[in-house]
Every structure is written in structure tokens, then in C-alpha cells.
Amino acid sequence: MTTTSGTSTPELVGGKKPWPALFALVLGFFMILVDLTIVTVATPTLIQDLDASVNDVVWVSSAYTLAYAVPVLITGRLGDRFGSKRLYLAGLTVFTLASLWCGLTSTVGALILARIVQGLGASIMTPQTMAIITRIFPPHARGKAMAVWGATAGVAMVVGPILGGVLTDGLGWEWIFFVNVPVGIVGFVLALRLVPSLPTHEHVFDWLGVALSGVALFLLAFGIQEGHQQDWAGWIIAMIVAGVALMVAFVLWQRANKREPLVPLSLFSDRNFSVSTVAISVMGFIAASFGYPLMLWAQAVRGFDPTHAALLMLPMAMMSILLAKPVGDLTDRLHPRLILGFGFAISMVGMLLITWRLTPDAAIWEICVFQVLVGIGNAFIWAPTGATATRNLPMQLAGAGSGVYNATRQVGAVIGSAAIAVLMDSMLAHYLPGASASGDAGAAQIADPQAADLFSQAMQHSLLLPALVYAVGLVAVMFYERPQHAGFAAAPRSQPAPAAAAD
Structure with a gap:
């Protein structure tokens, strides 16, 4: 392919063809993000079947997020150099084969190793999706396209535990990985046919x-x-x-x-890009952490099977899906501070209410109502964050900006999964000495009422962590400035906004 500085292929700009390409990319993107949280609900089953501890099983997720996060900065640049489509297809192949390997393992150590390879495949794919979308959509349509991409991330994070519960309960934990094989094959064929091959750029790595x-x-x-x-x-x-x-x-x-x-610091001269990286790292942290205490409580204290435990996530998933389009339409017209401020505030309230009611005798309908609140808030976070982050970036920095944005989300996920493991382990050691090391408390239902109450308190205190991190996100998004792109309803077009009103 001839190297050029072109930003998009003419036959795709302004027409309908970018949208089929977007949906082909979204399928693969959805799959790799589902795998960030799909293991959560299978934690008790993995503890029992693989004779592992809680910390061992958390490493099944941490290994994936770590392998996902570490190379994602350079894989964005590799896409610019060798072709985003080629890198996406290569990453999808690695991810699909590693998923098959995960399902065939019989020890927790082998599963962790396979998850590392799976994470490497995901790290190759992710920045290509964002970079391709930035380049094939014209500016006036890019906000809606990025909103679809961002909403996909939000929906995937909550669908993961639900799908994991259904598959673990119905077919066995292995199928949370086997299901990726047919999806990966379909995704490969669609991307091969629908995603354009874009011009490349020379880079010094x-x-x-x-x-x-x-x-x-x-x-x-x-x-x-x-x-x-x-x-x-x-x-x-x-x-x-x-x-x-x-x-x-x-x-x-x-x-x-x-x-x-590797990270051009000039990216951060755009305040909205900087704030978005903080916001998305917060969401990565929360998505990787909040499911563990909730799923362990549902199965160990309430005696739910994986499917019924995962269905506690359904209200959150439904709100994220139902609100994705209307919230996406708002991203071109409303100040991001208003949209994301509302999102973080309502999610934080919902998480605190879940924490408050996570007791042995809690009514399940209460937990579901509070999950609705978290889902509403999340819908106002995921899509607008992705759309706002990249709107003002120059085209030649598409790969770098995508890499940084996705890396910060994954850094948040790595730290989130590690932090929740430490906190749950500490809380279990405090309330139920001996349970944290063996993992027995999370492997089966706790019959003793006093032990169930103590286990619930341990999970309640653990859930305070993601609630607190929502508060960090709320503070961060207050620093968004008024968008300057053409068509933004509140932005003046004739002259720059006065400094005092820029926010």
C-alpha cells in the first residue's frame, strides 16, 4: 500500500458505507470487552473446579487486563504504520485462538497463561477500532459514530457477567471462552469484507x-x-x-x-482529551472491580446459581442499551460537563444504595432498582466520553490518541481488579478469618446466618471502593471545557469564546 498522509478513502466519506464498517468493528470490540467481565460471575465455580483461591481467580481477569493494557500504546502506532485493518484482523485471530485455549485448560495456572495471550490479541485489536472510526467518518458524523463505539463499551461491561452466568450455569465455565470462537470467525469475515484498508504512515517507534x-x-x-x-x-x-x-x-x-x-504529550494540551482519559480510567476501574463483591454475595449468601446471580446485572445492561442512542444524540449538542456530571452523580448514588442494601435479607427488587440507577448513569458516561475524547485531535494523531485513550481505560481496569482483590481479601480476613486464603467462603452457599451476615459486611465494605471511584470521576468531569466543534449548539461560531466563559 502506498504511504500517504490522506485521512480517508473518498468513497467512504459522507456516504453510508462507513456504518457497515463500524458495525463490523463493533462486533469484535464488543467481544473483547465482554471478556473483561465475563469471568466475574464464574468466580465461585472456578474456585471449586480448579481448586483455586479467590486471589488466583482474580488473576484470571488481571492477567487479561494487564496483557491488554501494556502493549496497547504501541499497537496503536503499529496500526498507523502497517495498516489498521491488518492489525485488527491479526489481533482478532490471536484472540479467537487464545479463547479456544482458555476453554481447554484444566488448571488455574494454564488458564492465566492463556488469558495473557488472549489479552495480547485484544490489545492489538482495540486501538485499531477507534483509529479507523476517526478516519472513515467525516467530522459532522464522527460524534454519533464514536457514541456507538463508546456505548458498545458500556453495554459490553454489563453484558459480560450476564452472559458468563448463563453459560457457566448451562454449559460449564469453559463455554465463556468457547463462545468467542464462532463470534470471532464471523467477526473476521465481516471485517475482511466491510472494513476499508486505509493509508499508512511512517513512524519511529x-x-x-x-x-x-x-x-x-x-x-x-x-x-x-x-x-x-x-x-x-x-x-x-x-x-x-x-x-x-x-x-x-x-x-x-x-x-x-x-x-x-510513544505518548505525544501534546495530546494533553486538549483539556477535553485529558479529562476524558481520567473519566475512562475511572470507568475501567469500576467495570473491573464492582462485579466481584456483588456476584460472590449473590452466590455465597443468597445461594443463587451463576445465571440468577448474573441477572442482577440485567437492569443495568438494559438501561445502557435503551439509552445508548438518545444519549449519543446529545453528545453533539450538550456540554459534556452536564452529560457526564449527571452520569457520574447518578451512578455513584446507585452504587452507594446497592452497598447499603447488600445484606442477607435484602429484597432483590431493591438491588435491581438501584442497578437501574447505575445503568442510567453509565449510559451518560461511556458514549459521551469516547466522543468527547477524540473530537479535536488532528488526524495524524488518531493512532496515538486511540492508544492513549484505550491504555488509560485498561490501566484503570488493571488497578481496579488488583485493588478489589486486595480489599475483598482484607475484608474476608477481618470478618471471616481463614476464608480469604482458601477461597472456601466464596465457593458455596454459607449456611450459618452469622457467617452470612459477616460475609455480607465484607462485600459491602468492598463495594465502597467503586462508589468512591465514581466520586473521583464526578470531580474530574467538572473540568470539561465547552466543545469548539462546528455544530455544537452552545459554541459561538463568529469568534472565540471569552476566556471567562470558556468553561
Whole structure:
């Protein structure tokens, strides 16, 4: 393919053809994001069938999110260099084959290894989806297209546990991975036929940046998750400190690199891009963390099977689906501070109410009503965040911006899954000494009323973490500035807004 600086193929701009390409990409994107949370509801089953601890099973998710997050910065650039479509198809192939491997494993160690490979496939795919959408849609249609992409992420995060419950209960935990095989094949055929091959760009790859960011993230995630298990030994503390130091070194290197840094810091001169990266990392954290306490409570305290436990997520999923289009339509007309401020506030309230009612005698309808609130809030977060993040980025930074945006979401997910593992382990050790190490408390229903009450309290305190992180997101989105793109209802067109009114 001839290298050029063109931004899109003429036959796709302004017509209907970009939309079939979008939906082909969304199928694969949906699948890899479902796998971030699909394991959550199968936690008790995996504990029992694989003779594993709670922390071991959380590593089944953490290994995926870590392998997903570490390379995603460089894979965005690789798509710019070798072709986003080629990279997407290669990543989809790796992901599909690794899914088959996951289902065929019989030990938790082998499952973790297969999940690492699966995460690598996902990391190759994800930035290509966002970069392709940015390049094939004209500016006036890009907001709606990115809204579909962002809404897909939100829906996938809550559909994962539901699908995981149905498959685990009906066919066995292996099928939460086997189901990816036919979907992956269909997704490959659709992408091959419908997604355009776009012009490529020459890049100088920042391999030092890749090494610094990857090692830093691994040290931080491993140290945080294993800290409680290892009684916060000196070597654990040293890992965390080293991770922080390497992350600082990474940022300094990105500033000093005058050729082509892995993360062009100029991206963050756009305040809305910067705020969006904070907001999406918060959502990654929450999506990777809140399901574990809820699913363990439903199965260990209430005695639900995986399917019925997962159905607790259905109200949240339905609201995310029903509101995706109307909220997407708002992204071109309303200030993102209003949309996302409402979203984070209502989600935080809903999560706090769930935490309050997560008791052995709680009425299930109450939990479902509060899940509706969280679902409404999430619908006002996912799509607008994705649309706002990339709207003002120059086309030549599409790959870099996509990589950074997706990397920050995955960093949030890595830290979220590690943090919730530590917190649940600590809470179980406090309320039910001995349960945290063996995982027995989460493997079957707890018959003793006093133990059930104590287990519920442990899960309640654990759920306070995602509620608190929603509050962090709420504060962050208050810093959004007024969008400047053409067609925004509140933006002046004749002259720039005065500095005092820019927000």
C-alpha cells in the first residue's frame, strides 16, 4: 500500500458505507470487552473446579487486563504504520485462538497463561477500532459514530457477567471462552469484507517508552494485588515503589524524546482529551472491580446459581442499551460537563444504595432498582466520553490518541481488579478469618446466618471502593471545557469564546 498522509478513502466519506464498517468493528470490540467481565460471575465455580483461591481467580481477569493494557500504546502506532485493518484482523485471530485455549485448560495456572495471550490479541485489536472510526467518518458524523463505539463499551461491561452466568450455569465455565470462537470467525469475515484498508504512515517507534511503561504497569499491578497475600513484605513494597519510579521516568522520557514519543504529550494540551482519559480510567476501574463483591454475595449468601446471580446485572445492561442512542444524540449538542456530571452523580448514588442494601435479607427488587440507577448513569458516561475524547485531535494523531485513550481505560481496569482483590481479601480476613486464603467462603452457599451476615459486611465494605471511584470521576468531569466543534449548539461560531466563559 502506498504511504500517504490522506485521512480517508473518498468513497467512504459522507456516504453510508462507513456504518457497515463500524458495525463490523463493533462486533469484535464488543467481544473483547465482554471478556473483561465475563469471568466475574464464574468466580465461585472456578474456585471449586480448579481448586483455586479467590486471589488466583482474580488473576484470571488481571492477567487479561494487564496483557491488554501494556502493549496497547504501541499497537496503536503499529496500526498507523502497517495498516489498521491488518492489525485488527491479526489481533482478532490471536484472540479467537487464545479463547479456544482458555476453554481447554484444566488448571488455574494454564488458564492465566492463556488469558495473557488472549489479552495480547485484544490489545492489538482495540486501538485499531477507534483509529479507523476517526478516519472513515467525516467530522459532522464522527460524534454519533464514536457514541456507538463508546456505548458498545458500556453495554459490553454489563453484558459480560450476564452472559458468563448463563453459560457457566448451562454449559460449564469453559463455554465463556468457547463462545468467542464462532463470534470471532464471523467477526473476521465481516471485517475482511466491510472494513476499508486505509493509508499508512511512517513512524519511529519508541521502544524505550514501551519498556518503561510496560514494566512499570506490571510492577504496580502485581505489587498491589499480591501485597495482602504476602503481608506487604519488603519486596512487595519495593515493587510498587519501583513501578511508580518507572512510571515517572516514562513521563519524563516522553517529554525529552524529540523524535516521536510513544505518548505525544501534546495530546494533553486538549483539556477535553485529558479529562476524558481520567473519566475512562475511572470507568475501567469500576467495570473491573464492582462485579466481584456483588456476584460472590449473590452466590455465597443468597445461594443463587451463576445465571440468577448474573441477572442482577440485567437492569443495568438494559438501561445502557435503551439509552445508548438518545444519549449519543446529545453528545453533539450538550456540554459534556452536564452529560457526564449527571452520569457520574447518578451512578455513584446507585452504587452507594446497592452497598447499603447488600445484606442477607435484602429484597432483590431493591438491588435491581438501584442497578437501574447505575445503568442510567453509565449510559451518560461511556458514549459521551469516547466522543468527547477524540473530537479535536488532528488526524495524524488518531493512532496515538486511540492508544492513549484505550491504555488509560485498561490501566484503570488493571488497578481496579488488583485493588478489589486486595480489599475483598482484607475484608474476608477481618470478618471471616481463614476464608480469604482458601477461597472456601466464596465457593458455596454459607449456611450459618452469622457467617452470612459477616460475609455480607465484607462485600459491602468492598463495594465502597467503586462508589468512591465514581466520586473521583464526578470531580474530574467538572473540568470539561465547552466543545469548539462546528455544530455544537452552545459554541459561538463568529469568534472565540471569552476566556471567562470558556468553561
